Amino acid sequence: MAKEFLEGNFAMAEAAVRAGVEAYFGYPITPQTELLEWMSHRMPELKRTFLQAESEVAAINMVYGAACTGARVMSSSSSPGVSLMQEGLSYIAGTEVPMVLIDVVRGGPGLGNIAPSQGDYNQLVHGGGHGDYHPIVLAPASVQEAIDLTVLAFDLAEKYRNICMVMADGSIGQMMEPAELPPMRPLRTTTPDWATDGCLGRDPRILTSILIDPPLEEVFNHKILDTWYRIIGNEIRYKEYYLDDAEYVVIGFGTAGRIALTAVRNARAEGIKVGLFRPISLSPFPFQQIEQLAKTAQGILVTEMNTGQMLEDVKMAVKGRVPIEFYARVGGIVPYPDEILGEIKRLVYEPKSPDGDPRQRWMQRIKDGVITLS
Amino acid sequence: METPLNTEVVTVYKRPASLSRTPTHYCPGCTHGIAHRLIAEVIDEMDIREKTIGVAPVGCAVFAYNYFNFDWVEAAHGRAPAMATGMKRVLTDRFIFTYQGDGDLASIGMSEIMHVAGRGENITVIFINNAIYGMTGGQMAPTTLPGQKTTTSPNGRDVEMQGYPLHMSEVLSRMDGAGYVVRRSLHDPKNIRLARKAIRTAFEAQKRGLGFSMVELLSTCNTNWGMTVQDAMKWIEQYMVPVFPVMDFKVSSGLDGFKA
Numbered sequence: 328m329a330k331e332f333l334e335g336n337f338a339m340a341e342a343a344v345r346a347g348v349e350a351y352f353g354y355p356i357t358p359q360t361e362l363l364e365w366m367s368h369r370m371p372e373l374k375r376t377f378l379q380a381e382s383e384v385a386a387i388n389m390v391y392g393a394a395c396t397g398a399r400v401m402s403s404s405s406s407p408g409v410s411l412m413q414e415g416l417s418y419i420a421g422t423e424v425p426m427v428l429i430d431v432v433r434g435g436p437g438l439g440n441i442a443p444s445q446g447d448y449n450q451l452v453h454g455g456g457h458g459d460y461h462p463i464v465l466a467p468a469s470v471q472e473a474i475d476l477t478v479l480a481f482d483l484a485e486k487y488r489n490i491c492m493v494m495a496d497g498s499i500g501q502m503m504e505p506a507e508l509p510p511m512r513p514l515r516t517t518t519p520d521w522a523t524d525g526c527l528g529r530d531p532r533i534l535t536s537i538l539i540d541p542p543l544e545e546v547f548n549h550k551i552l553d554t555w556y557r558i559i560g561n562e563i564r565y566k567e568y569y570l571d572d573a574e575y576v577v578i579g580f581g582t583a584g585r586i587a588l589t590a591v592r593n594a595r596a597e598g599i600k601v602g603l604f605r606p607i608s609l610s611p612f613p614f615q616q617i618e619q620l621a622k623t624a625q626g627i628l629v630t631e632m633n634t635g636q637m638l639e640d641v642k643m644a645v646k647g648r649v650p651i652e653f654y655a656r657v658g659g660i661v662p663y664p665d666e667i668l669g670e671i672k673r674l675v676y677e678p679k680s681p682d683g684d685p686r687q688r689w690m691q692r693i694k695d696g697v698i699t700l701s
Numbered sequence: 702m703e704t705p706l707n708t709e710v711v712t713v714y715k716r717p718a719s720l721s722r723t724p725t726h727y728c729p730g731c732t733h734g735i736a737h738r739l740i741a742e743v744i745d746e747m748d749i750r751e752k753t754i755g756v757a758p759v760g761c762a763v764f765a766y767n768y769f770n771f772d773w774v775e776a777a778h779g780r781a782p783a784m785a786t787g788m789k790r791v792l793t794d795r796f797i798f799t800y801q802g803d804g805d806l807a808s809i810g811m812s813e814i815m816h817v818a819g820r821g822e823n824i825t826v827i828f829i830n831n832a833i834y835g836m837t838g839g840q841m842a843p844t845t846l847p848g849q850k851t852t853t854s855p856n857g858r859d860v861e862m863q864g865y866p867l868h869m870s871e872v873l874s875r876m877d878g879a880g881y882v883v884r885r886s887l888h889d890p891k892n893i894r895l896a897r898k899a900i901r902t903a904f905e906a907q908k909r910g911l912g913f914s915m916v917e918l919l920s921t922c923n924t925n926w927g928m929t930v931q932d933a934m935k936w937i938e939q940y941m942v943p944v945f946p947v948m949d950f951k952v953s954s955g956l957d958g959f960k961a
Binding site: 349350352376378380381382384385386388389390391392393394395396398400414415418422523524525526527528531532533534535536537539 | 750751752753754756757763764766767769770771772773774775776777780783784785786787788790791792795812813815816
C-alpha cells in the first residue's frame with residue numbers, strides 16, 4: 328500500500344473497515360462526523376452493517392447487542408456523545424464483550440465547542456461509567472498512528488474481551504496528512520465460545536452484567552481486575568524521543584505530545600539536553616517508565632490540552648523525586664511549539680520548585696502575565 | 702366379561718421445551734409466568750428455539766433469562782430495543798425479541814422503542830403493562846391509571862399534576878415501520894388463549910420480515926396493587942381494559958390468511 332493524503336476521521340474509519348469491522352453504529356457529532364459518513368456508504372458497499380442510531384445512548388446499546396453475538400463492532404463519537412455512552416460502556420464492561428470506541432475529543436465541559444481538546448482524559452482513562460472497570464485507551468499523535476491504533480484496538484478488545492478506545496482529538500480527526508492504510512483483512516469466520524447467537528446444537532448461553540448475589544459480583548470484580556493486570560503486563564505503549572542523554576523530560580500525549588516534539592527539537596538545536604516521552608497507551612498508563620525517567624531527570628514538563636488530567640498520573644509515577652512543571656492550552660486551543668519551548672527554557676534556567684502544585688504555578692504565571700496566551 | 706382398561710397415557714399438557722426448569726422468582730399470582738409460558742409455547746410450535754435470542758429488561762423480568770431454554774442477553778433499563786437492533790442487524794435470520802415492562806418501555810426507554818418502530822426493525826416486543834413499577838415496590842408508572850394509588854402517587858394519580866397514562870400500542874401502531882401491534886390481556890383463560898395467538902402472530906410477522914411487531918399484555922401486579930390474585934384479575938377487566946382497550950391496532954397485509 329502506498330501513502331495517500333488522508334483525513335484522520337476518514338482514515339480511522341477505513342482502517343476499521345480493513346481491520347474487519349462487521350457493524351458500525353453511531354450518531355452525528357462534530358468533529359467526528361466524517362467517520363460516520365464514510366461508514367454510511369462504505370459498510371453497505373461491503374454488505375456489512377451500518378446504522379445511524381437515534382442517539383449515542385442507542386448507538387452504544389446497539390454496539391452492545393451486536394458485540395454479544397460475537398461480531399467485530401464499533402462506534403465513534405466526540406466528548407458530549409461519549410458522556411451519553413458511559414452507561415452502555417459500563418454494561419459492556421460488566422458483560423466482558425469486546426468493542427472499539429473512537430472519541431474525537433472536543434472542548435468542554437458541557438456543549439463546549441468543536442475545537443481540539445484532550446479534556447476527556449479522565450472520562451476515558453479514569454472513569455466514565457459506574458462500577459469498577461478499566462478500558463484500554465490509545466492516543467494517536469498523527470493520522471498514521473490513528474490508523475495503526477484503530478487496527479490494534481480491535482485486536483486488543485478481542486484478546487482481552489475488554490473495551491478499547493482510541494482517544495483522538497479534533498485536530499487528529501480533521502487534519503490531512505500522508506499516511507498508509509493497511510491491507511484489507513478477511514472477515515472473522517469463527518464465533519467466540521461465549522457469544523449469544525442462537526443455541527443451535529449447544530446449551531443456551533446468557534450474557535448479562537447483573538450479579539445480584541454480592542459474593543458472585545465480588546468474584547467477577549476480581550476476575551476483570553486480573554484481566555486488567557494482564558493488560559498492564561502486556562500492553563503498555565509509549566514513544567521516546569532524545570531521551571538517551573536527556574537531563575530534562577517533556578511528557579505529552581496525542582497532539583500535545585506531537586507539538587512538544589517540535590519544541591524539544593528546537594530546544595536541542597539550542598543545546599538543551601531535553602527529550603520527549605509520549606504515552607500511547609493512556610490506559611494502561613506507563614507509570615514504571617516515567618518512574619525510571621524521574622530517577623535521572625533534573626526536571627519534568629507535562630504538557631496537555633486539558634487542565635492537567637494526565638499530570639495527576641505523572642505525579643503518581645514521579646513520587647516527588649524530581650521537580651515537575653505544567654503547561655497547557657485548554658478550551659479547544661492548540662498550543663504553538665514556541666509556547667512549549669518557552670516552558671522548557673523556564674524549567675531549565677529558572678529556579679526549580681521541588682514541591683507545590685505545578686498546575687497552580689502555571690495558573691499563577693498566567694495571572695501574573697508571565698505567560699501571555701496568544 | 703370385563704372390558705379391559707385403556708392404559709394408554711395421552712399427554713395433553715407439558716412443560717414447553719423452551720422453558721427451563723428453574724422456579725421463577727415472581728410473586729404468586731403474577732402473570733409474568735403466564736406470559737413466559739405463552740412465549741415458550743410459540744417458540745416450540747415454530748421450532749425456532751435454537752434460532753431465538755431474548756433481550757431481558759430491567760424490572761421484575763430482569764431474570765427472565767433464567768426461565769427459558771435458549772440464548773438471552775440482559776439490557777440496561779429501557780435499552781432492550783437498541784440492543785435487539787444491534788443483534789438483529791448482524792444476525793438477520795435469528796428471531797430476536799425483547800420482553801419489557803411499562804417503566805422500561807414507556808418511560809426510560811421511550812426513545813429506543815419509538816425508533817425501533819419507526820425504523821421497522823424486524824424484531825418482536827412483548828410489552829408487559831401492569832400500570833405500576835413492580836420490582837422497586839409499587840411506584841407510579843407511565844401507564845398508571847388516573848386516580849390509581851401507588852407509593853409515589855399516594856393519593857391516587859392526579860392527572861393535573863402527574864399527567865395521563867401513555868397508550869403505547871396506539872402510538873406505536875401509527876408508525877409506518879410497524880407490521881403488527883395489538884393489545885391483549887392475561888386476566889382470564891379466554892384472553893390468555895387470544896394472547897397466545899397474538900404472540901404467535903407477532904413472531905410470524907418477524908419471520909415474514911414485516912417490520913416491528915409488538916404484543917402489549919395487560920398484566921397483574923397483585924402484590925403492589927395490594928389485592929388478592931382473583932381481585933387483581935378482576936381489576937384488569939374492570940379498570941384497565943376501559944383505559945387500554947384490548948384490540949388490534951395494526952395488522953400488516955403481509956399477515957393476510959395467517960391463522961395462529
